[in-house]
Amino acid sequence: MSERLSAFGRYPNVKLYPTVKKPVADRLFDTCDLYFDINYGREILSAVKRAFLNNMLILAFEGTQHRRRYTADAHVFSDARDFVKTAATLTADRRLFNQHLALQRKEATAETVEVYQIIRGVS
Secondary structure (H helix, E strand, O other), X not given: OOHHHHHXXXXXXXXXXXXXXXXXXXXXXXXXXXXXXXXXXXXXXXXXXXXXXXXXXXXXXXXXXXXXXXXXXXXXXXXXXXXXHHHHHHHHOHHHHHHHHHHHHHHOOOOOHHHHHHHHOOO
16 A cells, blocks of 8 residues: 555545455445445455446545446546545435435446346346
C-alpha cells in the first residue's frame, strides 16, 4: 500500500487493510455498501466484480479503475473533490444511493434477483 494511501489511516472513519485475509475480505464484501476502486496496482480478489455482485456501489478514478464494465459512467471521476462530494451525498441519502445502484446495474446490463424470480415464475 502506498504511503499516500496509508496516510488516510489517520482518520477515525477509515480502516485500511494492506494485507487483508480472505475471511476479513469476505466479511467486508458482505457488509459494506461502497467500493472505492482507487488503487494503482493490479486488482486483487476480483474485487470490482465481487463488489458488483454484492450490490456495492462502485466509485473509481479514471486512472485507477479496473473492470470498467461494472462501474457506471457517473461513478468515474477525474477530480478527487467530485469523488468525495458524490460519496458524501450518496451516503447521506439512501433513496439517491439506491438510484445510483440501479444505474450501475443498468449500465452493466445486470438484472435484480426479483426480475429473475419473475422470469422463472418464482414469487
